Amino acid sequence: METFNAACFAGEDLPAEFLQDNHSSSRKGVVRGLHYQLEPAQGKLVRCTRGTIFDVAVDIRRNSPTFRKWAGVRLSARNRLMLWIPAGFAHGFSALTDRVEVVYKCTTLWNPENERTIIWNDPEIGIDWQVAEPIVSPKDTRGVPLRDAEVFENVRAIS
Numbered sequence: 001m002e003t004f005n006a007a008c009f010a011g012e013d014l015p016a017e018f019l020q021d022n023h024s025s026s027r028k029g030v031v032r033g034l035h036y037q038l039e040p041a042q043g044k045l046v047r048c049t050r051g052t053i054f055d056v057a058v059d060i061r062r063n064s065p066t067f068r069k070w071a072g073v074r075l076s077a078r079n080r081l082m083l084w085i086p087a088g089f090a091h092g093f094s095a096l097t098d099r100v101e102v103v104y105k106c107t108t109l110w111n112p113e114n115e116r117t118i119i120w121n122d123p124e125i126g127i128d129w130q131v132a133e134p135i136v137s138p139k140d141t142r143g144v145p146l147r148d149a150e151v152f153e154n155v156r157a158i159s
Contacts, residue, residue, distance in 0.1 A: 001080060003047065004105065014084065015043060018105040026053075026095040026102070031134040033092015034058055034118040034125075034143065038150060041087035043107040051097035052076035054130045058118070060151040061088040068146060070127050075102075088152045090118050094129040116150060117143035 006016035026032065033056065036042070046055055056072040074096070075081050085091050093102060120129070120136060122145050 003082070004045065015107050018045070018107055019109050020106040022104050022106065022110075024102045024104075025050075026100045027135075028095050028098045028100075029131050029133055029135045030095045030100075031092065031120050031129050031131065031136050032094075032140060033120055034090035034122075035092065036060060036090040036116055036118075037108070037111055038114040038116060038152075039111065040108040040114075041152065042110075043087045044085040044091055044104045045082055046075065046085060046091070046093075046102060046104040047080070047082040048075040048077055049101045049103050050077050051095065051100035052078075053093040053095055053100055053102060055083045055093045055102075056091070056127055056129075057083065057085045058090040058092075058125055058127075058146075059088070060090050060118070060146065060149065062151050062153050064088070067151075068125060070125055072127070092120060092127075094131045094134070096130060118146050118149050119143035122146050 010016040053075050054072050055075050058070045059066045120140055
């Protein structure tokens with residue numbers, strides 16, 4: 001399985017360089033997110049290598065016609081799908097199976113001082129996480145509603 005090809009990405013005007021890879025593991029019912037980084041803004045290429053997740057991206061670019069809208073897709077080791085999450089979007093996922101592993105490539109290095117979290121269950125966004133009893137980390141329960149969050153004013157949705 002080819003999981004990344006710089007020439008294919010470049011041909012679609014997508015970033016062909018990633019600076020960091022992350023690997024996350026979760027158990028069924030865990031909801032992670034909604035995370036993003038202000039400076040430098042970070043794009044992510046996400047795939048699930050074990051189990052199944054519901055992966056979510058929320059547009060937090062104030063100047064975008066899809067500001068506040070979310071999109072979600074099931075990623076699994078079986079379907080081998082990946083989701084490109086551009087800079088200017090918040091990211092989260094829920095674990096739908098007992099053991100889940102998620103790998104994602106990032107266009108920029110992690111900058112903890114500029115990491116932000118929007119509350120996972122913000123009613124103005126209205127994400128259906130597809131889990132009956134969400135398990136949420138203390139960090140993610142301290143997220144802020146989108147209306148109070150620092151968002152992007154002029155970020156292109158590619159990098």
